[in-house]
Amino acid sequence: MKPAGHNGAGALRRAALALGLLAAGCAPAPRPTAPRPAAADWRIEAEQAARVSFGDTIDIETPAGLSLWYTRELRGPVAIEFDALAVSEGGANDQVSDLNAFWMARDPQARGGSVFARKRSGAFADYDDLTTYYVGIGGNRNTTTRFRRYVGQPGNRPLLPEHDLADAANLLVPNRWTHVRLIADARHIAVERDGRQIFALDDAQPYRKGWFALRTTKSHLRIRNLRIGKP
Numbered sequence: 001m002k003p004a005g006h007n008g009a010g011a012l013r014r015a016a017l018a019l020g021l022l023a024a025g026c027a028p029a030p031r032p033t034a035p036r037p038a039a040a041d042w043r044i045e046a047e048q049a050a051r052v053s054f055g056d057t058i059d060i061e062t063p064a065g066l067s068l069w070y071t072r073e074l075r076g077p078v079a080i081e082f083d084a085l086a087v088s089e090g091g092a093n094d095q096v097s098d099l100n101a102f103w104m105a106r107d108p109q110a111r112g113g114s115v116f117a118r119k120r121s122g123a124f125a126d127y128d129d130l131t132t133y134y135v136g137i138g139g140n141r142n143t144t145t146r147f148r149r150y151v152g153q154p155g156n157r158p159l160l161p162e163h164d165l166a167d168a169a170n171l172l173v174p175n176r177w178t179h180v181r182l183i184a185d186a187r188h189i190a191v192e193r194d195g196r197q198i199f200a201l202d203d204a205q206p207y208r209k210g211w212f213a214l215r216t217t218k219s220h221l222r223i224r225n226l227r228i229g230k231p
Contacts, residue, residue: 043069047122058223060216061093065122067102069115069213070228076104076208077185079231086138087220088174096174097142100215104184104207105132108152115211124217128154131207133184135191135199136215138172145170147191147199163199170198177224184208185231 039054050062060068074080080103086096108131110117120126127150134148134157147163150156170193172178181192187206191199214223 041071043071043116045069045120045122045126056224058214058226059221060214060223061087061091061220062216063093063218065124065217067120067122067127067213067215069211071116071211073114073209073211074104074228076206077183077231078104078228079181079183079185080212080226080228081179081181082226083177083179083224085177085222086142086172086174087222089220091220093218094220095141095218096138096172097219098139098216099137099172099178099180099219099221100135100139101180101182102127102130102132102134102211102213102215103182104210105130105150105213106207106210113210115213125154128157132210133182133189133201133207134215135180135182137170137178137180137193142172145198147201149189149201149203163201165198182212183231188231 042054044050044052044066046062046066047064048062050060050066052068053059058068060066084099086099088094088096105115106113107115107117107129109129115130129152130150131152132150134150136144136146139146143166145165146159148157148159151158179194183190183192184207186208187203189201189203189206190197212228214221
C-alpha cells in the first residue's frame with residue numbers, strides 16, 4: 001500500500017519539474033502568429049468586380065481572376081498555413097476550382113522587389129514576371145494540382161512532371177475544409193495538405209523573402225485559421 005499523500009507529492013514533483021523545464025527554455029514552441037483578418041492588411045487585384053469579406057473567415061467570391069495579397073513582406077524561414085473550403089451552394093461563382101497561392105513573391109524589376117510597385121489586373125498572366133513559388137490546388141476547373149517556381153520571365157511558368165498531379169486525392173472536394181501549409185525554409189520548399197506532403201523542392205537558389213497571396217479565378221472560397229510563423 002502506498003503511503004498517504006503519495007499521489008499528491010508525485011503531482012507536486014511533476015509540477016516542479018515542468019516549471020523547471022519552462023525556466024530552462026524547454027517550453028513548447030509558440031504557435032504561429034495569425035494576421036488579423038482585416039481589409040487594411042490585404043490588397044485585392046481583380047479582373048472583374050468581386051466580393052471579399054473579412055471576419056473570422058475570409059470569404060472570396062469572384063467571376064474572374066483575383067489575387068488577395070497580404071501587405072507585409074515575409075522573410076524565411078516561414079510556414080504559412082490555413083484552412084480552405086471550396087463553396088458549392090448553387091451560387092453563380094460556386095465552381096469548386098482554383099485554391100491557389102503565391103509565396104515569397106517579388107518583382108525583380110521593381111525597387112525593393114515590391115509586388116505593389118505596379119498595379120496588376122488580376123489576370124493570371126500578369127504575374128509571370130515575378131520570382132515566386134506557386135501552388136494551384138484544383139486548378140483548371142478542378143482537374144489539376146500543380147506546383148511551380150516562377151523565374152521572373154513573362155510567358156514562362158516552369159512545371160516539372162512530378163509537380164503536375166491529376167488524381168482525385170489531390171483535387172478539391174466541394175464544401176469540405178482542407179488544411180494547407182506552404183513552407184519556405186532555406187532550400188526546402190514544400191506544400192503540405194491535411195498533414196501530407198504533396199510537393200517538395202530542394203531549391204539551390206531559394207527565394208528567401210517576399211509576399212504572400214491567395215489566388216483564384218471564377219470560384220467561391222472561404223479561408224480561416226490563417227497563420228504565419230516558423231516551419
